[in-house]
Amino acid sequence: MNNLLGLVPSILMMASPILICALGGMVSERAGVVNIGLEGLMGFGAFAAATVNVLIEAVMPGAAIWVSLLAATVIGALVSLIHAFACISLNADQTVSGTGINLLANGLTVFFCQIIFHHERTNSFRQGMQPGLGGIYPTAYIAVTLLAIVWYILYRRPTGLRLRACGENPQAAASAGIDVKRLRYWAVFSSGGFGGLAGGCLVLTQTIEYKENMINGAGFIALAAVSFGRWKPKGVTGAACLFGAAVALAIYVVNIPALKALPAEFFNVLPYVITLITLVLFSGKDYAPSAAGQPYEKGSS
Amino acid sequence: MASEKRGFVDALVASNGAMSVLVVVLGFLVGTILVFSVGRDPANMYRAIIQVVSGWDLIRGTWNARYIGEWLVASVPLTLCGLSMAFAARAGLFNIGAEGQYIVGLTVAQFAAFVLPPIPVLHWGAAVVLGLLAAAAWGGIVGYLKARYSVSEVVATIMMNYIALYASRYATSFIPGTNTYKTPSYPVTAQLSNSWLESITNGSRLNYGFFMALAAVLLFWFVMEKTKLGFAMRATGFNKDAARCSGINVERSLTLSMAISGAFAGLAGVIVALGSFSYGRVLAGLDNYGFNGIAVALVGNSTALGTLLAGLLFGMLQSAQPLMQSRQIPKEVTYIISGLVVVFISLRAGIGLVIEARAKAAVRKGAMRNE
Numbered sequence: 001m002n003n004l005l006g007l008v009p010s011i012l013m014m015a016s017p018i019l020i021c022a023l024g025g026m027v028s029e030r031a032g033v034v035n036i037g038l039e040g041l042m043g044f045g046a047f048a049a050a051t052v053n054v055l056i057e058a059v060m061p062g063a064a065i066w067v068s069l070l071a072a073t074v075i076g077a078l079v080s081l082i083h084a085f086a087c088i089s090l091n092a093d094q095t096v097s098g099t100g101i102n103l104l105a106n107g108l109t110v111f112f113c114q115i116i117f118h119h120e121r122t123n124s125f126r127q128g129m130q131p132g133l134g135g136i137y138p139t140a141y142i143a144v145t146l147l148a149i150v151w152y153i154l155y156r157r158p159t160g161l162r163l164r165a166c167g168e169n170p171q172a173a174a175s176a177g178i179d180v181k182r183l184r185y186w187a188v189f190s191s192g193g194f195g196g197l198a199g200g201c202l203v204l205t206q207t208i209e210y211k212e213n214m215i216n217g218a219g220f221i222a223l224a225a226v227s228f229g230r231w232k233p234k235g236v237t238g239a240a241c242l243f244g245a246a247v248a249l250a251i252y253v254v255n256i257p258a259l260k261a262l263p264a265e266f267f268n269v270l271p272y273v274i275t276l277i278t279l280v281l282f283s284g285k286d287y288a289p290s291a292a293g294q295p296y297e298k299g300s301s
Numbered sequence: 302m303a304s305e306k307r308g309f310v311d312a313l314v315a316s317n318g319a320m321s322v323l324v325v326v327l328g329f330l331v332g333t334i335l336v337f338s339v340g341r342d343p344a345n346m347y348r349a350i351i352q353v354v355s356g357w358d359l360i361r362g363t364w365n366a367r368y369i370g371e372w373l374v375a376s377v378p379l380t381l382c383g384l385s386m387a388f389a390a391r392a393g394l395f396n397i398g399a400e401g402q403y404i405v406g407l408t409v410a411q412f413a414a415f416v417l418p419p420i421p422v423l424h425w426g427a428a429v430v431l432g433l434l435a436a437a438a439w440g441g442i443v444g445y446l447k448a449r450y451s452v453s454e455v456v457a458t459i460m461m462n463y464i465a466l467y468a469s470r471y472a473t474s475f476i477p478g479t480n481t482y483k484t485p486s487y488p489v490t491a492q493l494s495n496s497w498l499e500s501i502t503n504g505s506r507l508n509y510g511f512f513m514a515l516a517a518v519l520l521f522w523f524v525m526e527k528t529k530l531g532f533a534m535r536a537t538g539f540n541k542d543a544a545r546c547s548g549i550n551v552e553r554s555l556t557l558s559m560a561i562s563g564a565f566a567g568l569a570g571v572i573v574a575l576g577s578f579s580y581g582r583v584l585a586g587l588d589n590y591g592f593n594g595i596a597v598a599l600v601g602n603s604t605a606l607g608t609l610l611a612g613l614l615f616g617m618l619q620s621a622q623p624l625m626q627s628r629q630i631p632k633e634v635t636y637i638i639s640g641l642v643v644v645f646i647s648l649r650a651g652i653g654l655v656i657e658a659r660a661k662a663a664v665r666k667g668a669m670r671n672e
Contacts, residue, residue, distance in 0.1 A: 034455075036397075036455065036459075082644060085648075086644070086647045086648055086650070086651075087647075089651070090647075090648055090650045090651035090654060091650050091651075091653070091654070092647040092648060092649075092650035092651070093395075093647060093650065095395050095397070095455055096595075096599065096643060096646060096647040097643075097644065097647035099397070099592070099595050099643055100640055100641075100643035100644035100646075100647055101640075101644070102592065102640075103592060103593070103596065103636060103639050103640035103643055104636075104637060104640030104641065104644065105640075106589070106633070106636045106640070107633045107634070107635070107636030107637035107638075107639070107640050108633070108637055108640070110631070110633040110636075111335075111631045111633035111634060111636075111637060114631035114633065115339045115631065213586045213587075216586060217463050220459050220460075220462075220463065223456070223459065224456070224459075224460060227456055263471055263474075265467040265468070265470055265471040266471075268463075268467040269463065269464050269467040269468065272460040272461075272463045272464045273460075273464060275456070275460050276452075276457060276460045276461070276464075279446075279450075279452045279453070279456065279457065280446060280450050280452055283450035283451055283452055293453075
């Protein structure tokens with residue numbers, strides 16, 4: 001049991017990026033745009049954070065981490081504009097455009113590693129993020145703060161009500177005078193920022209450099225957390241913590257006598273299996289935003 | 302002048318093939334500009350591509366058929382994963398799960414290579430069949446969930462990809478003598494190697510898989526265009542409700558189309574496992590053939606011939622990677638080109654908006670003339 005308690009900081013370290021990314025995915029899907037590109041956006045963010053941190057950590061120690069996270073957020077948000085433009089302005093297939101972003105992320109990030117650092121990963125940074133009290137990384141506090149902000153905006157502000165309306169019934173929202181396209185742009189733009197930030201948090205807490213395949217499904221786990229959490233902040237948070245615990249256990253299971261019998265792959269696979277089963281179990285009920293995944297065409301009736 | 306211009310644009314928009322070519326050209330153009338803007342010589346990129354396709358080394362002036370063989374080796378799994386994506390797409394499904402179905406085919410083939418008795422031809426033949434069946438089941442599950450419980454196939458296949466990856470890692474560790482990243486070598490009878498193909502391509506890894514891929518392309522065309530099954534699938538893809546009303550079993554079409562789609566991707570996995578490697582692998586990550594297959598199918602407009610051509614195109618990019626890398630071109634430029642192509646294809650949706658706007662303008666013009 002002591003061992004499991006000792007794992008709490010690690011679980012939080014793993015869960016924070018997943019939660020941040022899932023919050024972005026949730027906002028975007030509640031507005032009606034599915035963002036399959038979260039995995040790629042995390043890659044862009046992780047690359048940006050690692051690169052900026054390597055380049056400036058000697059010049060401005062202390063502030064470097066925060067500048068890196070900012071860079072990750074900005075890059076993620078900017079790249080997501082491609083997705084927004086394709087899906088919202090051009091009514092493109094949201095899955096195709098998201099897949100394009102994932103493929104681009106694989107290529108562009110390592111391409112620029114080769115240009116900037118002359119090998120297929122970034123140089124390793126000397127100092128990542130430092131854990132605070134109780135070994136808990138500041139990313140956990142960032143995640144909780146963002147969770148509170150997202151919840152407040154979605155459920156306590158008129159903007160949030162309008163945003164949710166865009167995801168449920170865009171035609172009705174438009175007839176009530178809401179600019180559907182503009183709100184959807186904001187939603188995708190912020191989901192990109194969240195995705196990028198999540199990538200930055202991941203690279204600064206869990207490794208010392210960015211390299212190919214480093215995200216390794218974290219973005220897809222976040223996507224799963226959105227479905228498993230039934231598109232609600234509370235549910236998504238629970239899902240992110242559960243999945244973070246699974247990821248952490250996959251790494252540390254060898255040190256826990258009680259669980260040693262289980263292979264690491266058992267925990268690796270857990271988030272995906274749980275999500276698949278819940279999708280089947282809840283299939284009859286309408287938890288998903290009804291217009292998620294469908295383009296909104298003005299004046300189509 | 303104006304009418305001439307419109308004629309050209311209309312012809313371009315009307316033809317899917319022309320659009321695909323345009324999208325690929327744009328992808329290459331942006332890739333070239335990118336290489337140029339970071340101070341590398343794009344000519345080296347094209348020299349590498351020419352060498353892969355023709356065997357000619359333009360710098361040394363030598364010829365080696367092995368490059369052509371390796372180009373085809375790289376094209377085989379890409380074409381098959383493209384067919385996988387395309388087959389599901391024709392039935393109105395988006396199969397992101399080729400990656401997982403590929404892994405299942407690969408893993409089962411690796412197992413079969415060690416478990417089955419080493420009888421020439423029958424050994425690898427049985428491995429191919431088992432891999433295909435397993436991958437078809439893996440894909441079929443998603444089709445069934447979609448048909449029976451209307452679970453989104455996009456989310457379900459993403460989950461199935463990672464389940465396949467970790468299940469494969471776990472299962473492969475049971476093969477005796479396996480360390481953390483590879484198994485012992487296969488028995489010779491399990492390998493797909495073909496000495497004739499090897500000899501005409503100067504010792505490349507080109508193998509029986511090449512013929513299987515060609516057969517798969519033909520089979521795809523035949524099933525899709527010439528059979529009742531293919532018609533039912535296309536009808537389901539065009540309009541599910543209309544298909545159901547005209548007596549087509551939509552649930553069966555969805556499940557079957559995902560199963561067949563899975564079989565194509567599984568074949569890719571089997572061919573890579575037994576053709577390109579002489580030992581089994583404990584996968585550390587995704588091979589990405591499945592995801593690139595999405596690009597292949599999109600460029601090929603989900604037709605048999607188009608997918609074959611697109612598979613050869615992306616195979617060319619992939620097999621040119623080592624040459625590019627050795628000539629100071631970051632090999633990731635090939636991934637960037639694939640990514641750009643997919644992004645441009647998604648932007649293609651905007652053309653519909655342009656046509657609509659033009660039609661409106663024409664109506665307005667006509668109305669003005671009438672006044």
